[in-house]
Amino acid sequence: MTVVRVALTQATWTGDKESMIALHEGFARTAAAQGAQAIAFQELFYGPYFGITQDPKYYEYAESVPGPTTDRFAALAKELGMVIILPVYEEDQPGVLYNTVAVLDADGSYLGKYRKHHIPHLPKFWEKFYFRPGNLGWPIFETAIGKVGITICYDRHFPEGWRTLGLNGAEIVFNPNATAPGISNKLWQIEQPAAAVANGYFVVATNRVGLEDNEYGDEAVNFYGSSYVVGPDGEFVGDVGSTTETQVFVRDIDLDQIRVVRERWQFYRDRRPDAYGPIVAP
Numbered sequence: 042m043t044v045v046r047v048a049l050t051q052a053t054w055t056g057d058k059e060s061m062i063a064l065h066e067g068f069a070r071t072a073a074a075q076g077a078q079a080i081a082f083q084e085l086f087y088g089p090y091f092g093i094t095q096d097p098k099y100y101e102y103a104e105s106v107p108g109p110t111t112d113r114f115a116a117l118a119k120e121l122g123m124v125i126i127l128p129v130y131e132e133d134q135p136g137v138l139y140n141t142v143a144v145l146d147a148d149g150s151y152l153g154k155y156r157k158h159h160i161p162h163l164p165k166f167w168e169k170f171y172f173r174p175g176n177l178g179w180p181i182f183e184t185a186i187g188k189v190g191i192t193i194c195y196d197r198h199f200p201e202g203w204r205t206l207g208l209n210g211a212e213i214v215f216n217p218n219a220t221a222p223g224i225s226n227k228l229w230q231i232e233q234p235a236a237a238v239a240n241g242y243f244v245v246a247t248n249r250v251g252l253e254d255n256e257y258g259d260e261a262v263n264f265y266g267s268s269y270v271v272g273p274d275g276e277f278v279g280d281v282g283s284t285t286e287t288q289v290f291v292r293d294i295d296l297d298q299i300r301v302v303r304e305r306w307q308f309y310r311d312r313r314p315d316a317y318g319p320i321v322a323p
Contacts, residue, residue: 043296045186047213048072048080051266052287053251054089058102061087062110068289069117069125077291078147079124079186081215083249083268084194085140086128089256090219090249090264092161095170103132107151111143119149124184126215126245128193130171131156140172140193142217147185155180155191159199165221165262168195179205187212187296190242194218197232197246200239201320207240207309212296214240218248221262229267238275241303243294245270250287270294273302 050068055061065082072080084090087110091099104110106129118125124147131141131154140157156175160168179202182189190211196202197216206214214236220229233244250266268282270292278292303309 045079045213045294045296046075046077046291047186047245047270047294048075048077048289048291049245049247049268049270049282050080050082050086050289051248051250051268051282052083052086053249053264054253054256056255058087062113064287066114066117069114069121069123071289072291073121073123075291077123079126079184080289081126081245081247082128082217083247084128084217084219085130086217088130089253090262092166092168092171092219093253093257093260093262095167099171100132100138103130103138105133106131106141106143106154111145111151114143115145115149115151118145118147122147122185124186124189126189126191126217128217138172139175140168141175142191142193142215144182144184144189144191146182152182152184153180155193157193157196158202159195161195165260166195179209181206181209181211190214192216194220197236198228200236203236203240207242211240211242212299213243213245213294216244216246218246219264220248221264226265229265233269234271234275234277237271237273238306239308241273241299241306241308243270243272243278243296243299245292248282250283250285273299 162169190206249264254261270278
């Protein structure tokens with residue numbers, strides 16, 4: 042049995058970047074004390090979810106990757122011996138900005154980054170104002186806990202990314218989110234489990250939680266948390282997170298389950314890429 046202990050976090054915007062970073066450093070230490078080997082934060086973890094508005098002042102949250110926040114958490118990863126999935130607002134150069142996740146290994150090394158491919162643009166999710174579409178493909182990161190892939194929030198609505206990560210060898214896919222009530226609630230319940238089953242791997246989905254009215258007043262979105270881990274059989278691993286509370290919690294993932302499920306459901310054997318041409322037509 043190859044068991045990996047993974048920590049998930051969900052938090053409400055505190056009001057400033059430094060206190061959010063400190064909060065998540067505390068989460069990492071709490072998780073490490075519980076034996077966690079990896080920790081995953083929510084989308085754009087150190088800021089508010091600024092897609093609520095279209096305001097250039099939020100460009101100030103962008104920084105280089107690697108850069109100050111990745112360096113700070115790389116040192117923490119090394120200290121704690123923990124893989125860290127670190128969502129960051131990335132400035133590649135002035136005016137060239139991405140919604141990014143940096144992957145830090147348990148020895149503190151920076152393994153690389155993923156940039157969000159699919160960028161929504163609709164009321165209270167005005168992300169095209171802030172981000173360019175990702176251009177780094179669907180990388181797999183060889184970490185101390187196994188082969189890791191990343192999707193970010195809106196990416197989860199597009200099955201092609203999930204499948205590409207599976208074909209590239211992912212064992213665990215981390216999916217940080219800023220997901221708010223509405224039709225999203227139903228999709229949250231079904232999309233990641235469906236992706237885990239279809240592709241035969243674990244999905245770790247984290248979501249923001251709570252009302253960011255300290256930033257947006259009456260315009261604030263009330264994020265519903267409900268972070269979870271789901272296995273390749275489509276079953277939740279432990280309970281789903283709170284819908285209202287800031288949390289850090291750990292779940293044990295048995296990577297041997299991947300082989301068991303894939304040998305029972307031979308989706309990779311029976312897939313027909315020769316028949317799928319129309320799905321990539323422009």
